[in-house]
Amino acid sequence: MLPIGQHPVSAVPQIAKEQLENPALNPPAAPGARWQTLLSVPAATLVTLAIHLCLPNNEPANEAGLYSRFLAGVLAVAILADGVQFLWSGLKRWMRNMCPIFAAAILTLCGWELITGVLHWLPLPYFPAPGAVLQSMVDDRALLLDCTWHSLVLLLSGYVLGVLIALVTGVCIGWSSHMRYWGMPVLKVVGPIPATAWIPLAMVLSPSAVFSSIILIALAVWFPVTMLTVSGIANTRASYLDVARTLGASRWYLIFRVAIPAAMPNIFVGLFMGLGTSFLTLVVAETVGVKSGLGWYVSWAQGWAEYGKVFAALIIMAAFFSTIMTVLFKVRDRVLGWQKGIIKW
Amino acid sequence: MVMENQASNEGSALRILDATKSFPAPDNVARNVALNATTLSVAAGEFISIIGPSGCGKSTLLRLIAGLDVPDSGELWVGNDRITGPSAERGLVFQDPNLFPWLTVSRNIQSGLVARGLLQRKRPEVDEFIRLVGLEKFAHAYPHHLSGGMAQRTALARALINHPRVLLLDEPLGALDAFTRMRMQDEVLRLWQARRTTMLLVTHDIDEAIYMADRIVVMTPHPGRVERTITVSLDRPRQRNSPEFLRLRGEILDLLHLTGNAGESANGKSGKNGLLEPEPAAQSL
Structure with a gap:
């Protein structure tokens, strides 16, 4: 078993080769195990979590940090998966394909929260923030x-x-x-x-x-x-x-x-x-x-x-x-x- | 009268007596005569090639023998049984192999046994026929994975597993490239010699007709009829460039040229290189 630290280095020439072979390849569809793809989900989750915690929003009092815990859980799973995929090629292939989609989904949550909870562009109670929706889902x-x-x-x-x-x-x-x-x-x-x-x-x-x-x-x-x-x-x-x-x-x-x-x-x-x-x-x-x-x-x-x-x-x-x-x-x-x-x- | 016919044709595997078939013309009023008062007798185990330009009724003749079409007049007999409809004892192979795409090679080959409820009893024969056509490695492949030659070999095995008394071949090699085609001609001859099935081969290729057949039936169009029957007495395996082969080739070309001047000249001219105008693969819905 190789130390994990070696792999990003060995992945570099592989990416270069793929780019040479197919210069028209656009980033989201690229099959290469590029670190941007792998880090997209944790990065998106971190941004979303930061916005949720730092910017003022009018969460219901009973939310009790459920949404924060949810995002923290996603972050933990994403980081864990990034680690495990070095050892498990099936997961690696799946993640190459799916990471951009998951990142986009999490950023959509972030956008939703910005529009509803932070900027108040949409009227309440018709458009609750994602945290409130998650709370309703768990409560009921x-x-x-x-x-x-x-x-x-x-x-x-x-x-x-x-x-x-x-x-x-x-x-x-x-x-x-x-x-x-x-x-x-x-x-x-x-x-x-x-x-x-x-x-x-x-x-x-x-x-x-x-x-x-x-x-x-x-x-x-x-x-x-x-x-x-x-x-x-x-x-x-x-x-x-x-x-x-x-x-x-x-x-x-x-x-x-x-x-x-x-x-x-x-x-x-x-x-x-x-x-x-x-x-x-x-x-x-x-x-x-x-x-x-x-x-x-x-x-x-x-x-x-x-x-x-x-x-x-x-x-x-x-x-x-x-x-x-x-x-x-x-x-x-x-x-x-x-x-x-x-x-x- | 029927008994007399039978008596006078003792030993014939297949007899076609005065068969006529017409189809409605495009104007729906007149009728085009596809096959006119055709009589032909085929001995058991004989290999017959039927050759002629498009529209000479050769495919119609094959469909009548298969029982897929009913003649307007005349009779068709297999041994002592009159042909009234399709039957497993008259196998048919088309230019398009028409394999069932949802079945693997092995299941395509056994479909005749399944259709007749004989699979339980005759299952060992399936492997035997897969071996006979050399497709052991592809037994579990689906038809879209097969080359044209392999697909046609599967179709041959599917028809032969029923042990038909007569095997009808409607340009089965027409869609194959020249090399595959020559190999498949030997393959068909091998199957014929191994099983001694009576075979009728419709073809556009004069060389193929001479190479394969005991007798060549030359047909002409408008209306479709038998122009002449030529016996080929060359020893097998035949040499495609032997003097007798070339003489027969010339004779058939002459026959078709004569009719070409009277009717469709295009067909007669294209016959010069030994190949008549090929028909597109039948893909009717």
Whole structure:
């Protein structure tokens, strides 16, 4: 094991070589282990912490230095990671890529604090400082966790139900010209109606708000997934079907082993579009009907003018939705691994 | 009458009796005759090359034999069975290998067994056929990692694993570069000699037709029909520059030149270098 102190020296010629090879390389994308990249996160955190501690701001009295401790924690992790990456090449590669993004995120926090807490450009209580938002998040963590759980259950029930129905209708309409004749007009007329427009009807017809929300989310997912499945199935290369027929394929094989795999790239486009519409429908349904979930939490907190909680819920929502999106991308990368030049998420 | 036909063609693997096929013309009123009253008899284990300019109906003929299209009139027989639709006993390989891109090489090759529900029983044959076409190292690669020649070898193995009585080859080597193409010609001949499958090869390449076939069917367009059948009695492996080879080449060129003057002169002229105008890879949707 080499002493840590040697590495910055040995890294210098490597950087010089890379710059020679590709002079057009711009700093944020540079794959080199340059010290600026590594130090960007601790430096940004230090600046943010300094501004938070030194400049006068009107933090709520009960904040008790939570935000300072949070920033100090980030600083400690960043410095630790800078040390460990010399020994762990996987982390090093990840940090080369991610450090500028993290630094920018922390500087955004800093900018937020300057605008709200220090310069008072935005009116209170609508725009609390990051420290107040963090405080709300920690104070209300039990309720927020419960709401996230309820949103997840509602979203997944609606999404899975919608996708299952959409795959069945999509394959039927895409494969059989008879089904297409009768199914396509329904799809074309009913499909484009935004699912949220059905809310008044759903409230009257359904026994419970949760049940009607699931149906609405399923409806929102159903249209794009069906549409894309239909086009994927109907555009299966005829020569694949010809080949399969000369190999002795039955109709079952043609549908499940040729047409559906061939339509998978299209189906995934539909799944992503459906996920987007399902987020929207989820939040609206929770705001209007269901008495739990993140959408409900946002409007409830707004009712009490607790904007710290509103922002806290929005941040959790962002993390929640992008996590689900990432999971779907991972699934796609696995299922469509055979595709040439697929963009990995 | 049907029985008589069978009796008079004892030993034929494949018989095409007076087959005619037309398609709607672009104006949707008239019909273009792609194949006109064609009769052909192929012996079991025979290698037939079908050559002719674009539009002479050679691909149509192959699709009729495969059962992917139905003739307007006439009959097609494999042994004692009339062709009514596609079947695993008539394999088809296109110019585009048409491998299923979502399956690995090995799974592409076994797809015929999966389709017929025979995979459990015949799994050892999959490895045998991967070896037969020399793709052991690529068994678990996806088609987009394969070169053109490797992809076409996979397509051949996928068709052969069903042990078809007739293998139909629709310009399978047309998209390959000249060197790969010559190597693949020997490869196909090796497979043919090893398995004694009846093969029908559609090609634009006169040299390829002579090099491969027991008999060459020369077809002419407007409407598509068999102009002449030429028997090639050269010993294998054949020398591409032997006097008899060159004489046959001249004979076929002459045949196509004559028709070239009457019909499409461009096809006749381009035939001078032994290669007819190539068709683009079929990529219909």
